[in-house]
Amino acid sequence: MKRRQLLISSAIGSAALMLGNKTLAASETGTSKPTTPETGKPSVIPTRWTDPISGKKILRLSEEDNSRSLYFHDNAFTHDGRYMVMNTPSGIGLYDFQQQKNTLLAKGKYEVIMVSRSKAVCYARKTIGEPREKDNNNLFDNIEYYAIDIPSGKEKFIGIFEKGFITTVNADDTLMAGAYATRLFALQPGKQVANTDGGYNAIGKDGKPLSFADAKELRMADRLAQNIPMEIFTINIETGERKVVTQSTDWLNHVQFSPTDPQQLMYCHEGPWHMVDRIWTIRTDGSNKQSIHTRRMNMEIAGHEFFSFDGKTIYYDLQTPRGEDFWLATYHLETGKRIWYHMERNEWSVHFQISQDGKLLAGDGGDHEMVARAEDGKYLYLFEPQIIEDIAVSAPNAAELIRPGKLKSTRLVDMSQHDYRVEPNIQFSPDNKYLVFRSNMHGPIHTYAVVL
Template identity: 50%
Template sequence: MIARRTVLGLAAAGLAAPALARETSPSPLAPAPKDWIDPKTGHRIVRLSEEGGSKNLYFHQHGYTPRGDKLAITTPSGIALVDLRTFKLTPLPNTKGADLLFFPRASRRLYYSVTAPGEGQPADRPKTIHALDIDSGEAKVVAKLAQGGITSINADETLLLGVVTYGGKPLQPKTADDLKRFGQAEYAALGPDGKPLSFAKAKGVRMTERFETPTPMEIFTVDLKTGERKVVHASEKWLGHAQFSPTDPTLVMFCHEGPWHRVDRIWTIRADGSALAKIHTRTMNFEIAGHEFFSADGKWIWYDLQTPRGQVFWIAGHELVTGRKLYRRVEQNEWSVHYNVAPDGKLFAGDGGDADMVAHAPDGKWIYAFRPETIRDAATQFYTDDLITVDKMASERLVDMSAHDYRLEPNLTFTPDQKWIVFTSNMHGANHVYAVEVAKAGAQSRSNAL
């Protein structure tokens, strides 16, 4: 158990654009710059991390305080908090080697996990879950796991959500170097001709092997008051992406992992195991849907939809109360590894992808902002909610990611004031956490540097 300690310099602060010295346009071979204007997009970018090897959370995990004044990231030295007013970084003591989990939506307790040392995969070893009050510095152990891991916390901070695999094996062994560079294994496999496959194709081979190997799994909750562990859903199918609704304390979303064209992936269930419901049903061969996430108000589930795979691209939405479907078209170059949505539910973003990925985009290595638009000549007065509504996304390029190696996923998120998009990139060599300003840099932002 971590002893009580004081964390200094964590007073709440409102969001504003700090006055940092501008640097010239960066080179991928030069040290990572701190603050610059992307010459291809005109948007301001700020490096938030100090140490190479830093990263932000996975795209649907919540790393912000409720007031939006702090962001939690992982660095080689441990967990650190970014002040989103000044961009000052404050390390949290005694967290080196800990796994950052999330901030709840309504408290300033930061949750993280510590894995016991020993043999075997980290997922198979015991874990201790800690909650740290970032203002008082008080930390306490709130749960212990024999194996598996915690993925989410519910809206009223009473239940943790976790996933465990019994007797499972990693898709491909991960070396320490792989994890430092990409956060995942360096996938490798041979094709039918005996020649090595590309990273993306090799990952597909390993995912198919795992999909075709039945392995016992559970999604479970842990009661933070009593410590009681309850199984929400058990299956020999591959389960993943387990996450609580940001607003409904008992609603869980999860996925059936595997080759997306072979699974109906997206599901919801209640924390007591009731009301299992499929969110998206495939209607054509080679259709895929995945990388699902909740809107901030919990009313919508959004996901990457392709009809069929690699040909026609959508950011698709499912309204939970009504079941209404909304598909918003994006172009081939705009397809993204992950999408996300701002707190107001109107502004979207994507992190792009390289030519080896599913879209095979010839010019897709960008961070994008997306704004929904009604299609031309749409007779909206005759629209009905029992049919799919089709819109399109107007895109804006925010960050040139041409030097980024997409084996590292950017995992972009909006800051709570939706003025910035945070992402991880290796575009300057080492992995760093950056923020790009959604508004294009203008006379006011330039004058701040004078």
Template identity: 45%
Template sequence: MSDSTRRAALKGLWGASALLPLVVGQATQAQTPATPAPAPQGPIPRQFTDPKTGRRVIRISDEDGSGVLYFYRPVYTPQGDLMVIKSPSGIVAVRLSDWKTSLLVKGNDNELLFMMRTTREAVYAVTDPGEGEAEDRPKTLYAIHVDTKTVRKLTRIPAGRITGSNADDTLLLGQVAYGAKPLQPKDKGSLEKFGQAEYAALGPDGKPLNFAKAKGVRMLERWAARVPAELFTIDLKTQARRVLFKTEEWIGHAQFSPTDPTLIRFCMEGPWHRVDRIKLIRSDGTGLKSAHTRSMNMEIWGHEFFSHDGKWLWYDLQTPRGQVFWVAGLELATGKRVWKRLEANDWGVHFNIAPDNKTFASDGGDADMVAHAPDGKWISLLEAETIVDADLPSYDADLITIEKFRATRLVDMAAHDYRLEPNLRFTPDGQWLVFVSNMHGANHVYAVDARPGATG
């Protein structure tokens, strides 16, 4: 898209109130944030039975202000017995057999990044002190063994961030933008409460926008800024840095396949209806291609993630935005596509997939995010039902296969403020869903029993 088109988009954003709902988020109704239900009074329970679903929920974290990593980042040991979470005291290890916690790395200036794929090591970054955004400053990456607590230095980068390692832990993957301004200055209180800026912006009428719309304004401004950016790898053995992709677009969400050490997916950040969101590329810089092609105005897709076996790439798809909802899948080896339909109330900020590579989950969203989903604040299981008979003579296997999700609600999130993303994930045995929530006021990490038919 040309610079003139970007300038026109920004001008139009502020100059025409009729355009505003189309460019800054899902909501088209209230100007004020959706108000969560009042948090329950009294001490935060260590475990409870959800009164609406009958599901057992366990509070994993010990400290107020604890959190989880972004929904697709690895947090489990290869053996599936431990996971890592964040706390105000530092990086915490959690034994999954009994949810016992132990402090692994002391100090909240140690930024937890991910677990290695082949070793029992958690990777974290320490950013050099200084002014400005952390991503503009040098940082050193370390790996700590979750059992022995042995620490080794992995690498050092002058700017940017590292977002993952490949399937055999020989390469680190990173991205950097030179001279990019933050979406909005991040104040300490907002970071501690929501993990992100407290986005604020005024609409054409001079009134404050709700959170989703204000964030959309800031994302449009960042998208239009056009600063040099790179996607790169670092060889852990030689420390060689290879630039795979250069652009003035906004790179985000870079991640290696969990099984193919040479396959990378990343995204073009920005307003979803304006970007060609999901990209695939090889670790030598070849094979760049798009994972999805827009077929209608206001069609959006994103929040992409791999299946555990690495065979499928899944993503949130809306045709058009805020109207028809799917979890769409691309089989990487064959190009086969499956779209799984869901109701607006079952949509989630993020989706995830169980180790069986069949069962999905949604972490819900409030009415600011999906205007037509007044009852969408749930942690839910999603199981697909086939709605087209493949034995019919007219069935064409080369076309998109359509399925429909049946939702099972697990946790009532009515009291959750969705400025904090739940970032849910299944445990390695598929029996629990782990997420972060402020449903009781303070941020804590929880797990809900996700076994079929389980109750408290």
């Protein structure tokens, strides 16, 4: 789960380090990687190097430590592919691929929601003052929402919305949407772990601290058991009108609009995946609520769902059962047809992503503590989807069945020095020239791109 989704059930915001509004130009440092004896990681973070496995060039896009690319399904690019936004301690970072330089688009305690699908605008929230926990109807009254022009940084104030946390904007820039919980639940209590996505700090039955992955699952199960009343809502960007889409005591999360249909939402029932029916779609008027995947065996799990860029297909991680057999599954919204692409254990990834033209797939790998228990899975992968064709004689109802396929993988980036307590969160650039990711492979978190 990403940081900004955790904020739905925890305190919002943190103190930001204020720097000047300066231009940060990337410079060549070569391939040398001197290391420190204590950590074995580079003492100087390179701005570019050549991956030893793939031979691909990798660029560092960020200048400031703890600068993060966006969550994998939150659009980070302007439609022409020239600019990409990221979150930095100083505000919203802006990378110009044409000039290969980094500037600060907006200074202050901002966090990006996403970039518009159709125009050069970044939607963001800004924390005013320090985060506070008040009565439940005012949990978010210190969050301001803005539309920020790219690249000028000119801001348009949208509003303050007390009941809810906005996470997505629709295809025609008329609606924002998010989820609202009627009370807080701190998923990550206690000390946070530096240069990671946090710390879940849970104790096992033997009285010993659990690993990051196991502690996260335990804390998520605890949150799910609370049955906190929630709702998914929309906000009219022009008028500020708030409408409730659906209500539930299920844990509602991962709210995302279709890239092309302004009225189509997808969301999840959050929690340990084997305990929930996770993937759902619904129209903004509350109609046509639909579960996308039905579990067929005990411990079957599905999740980390995302739309194709034409809005016609939903992709998701599928395991039959959990941690044993791995698929990238698809569901076509118009026809109901399904394809399941098989992969090997080491190829399983925290997140998958598709290019905007639909021709490329990628995965960000995983380590041995994660659900796949992969002993050699710490890579960024490029995938070629291949359909397993019928033999000479097909089943009479073949058209009604799930179509099998497989993923042919290519290793793009050696992630052996990456700590997967930070999710890489891959995104293709619109022109398919770059695959962007975040990593702590050199110590502090930075945003990088591999040249495809």
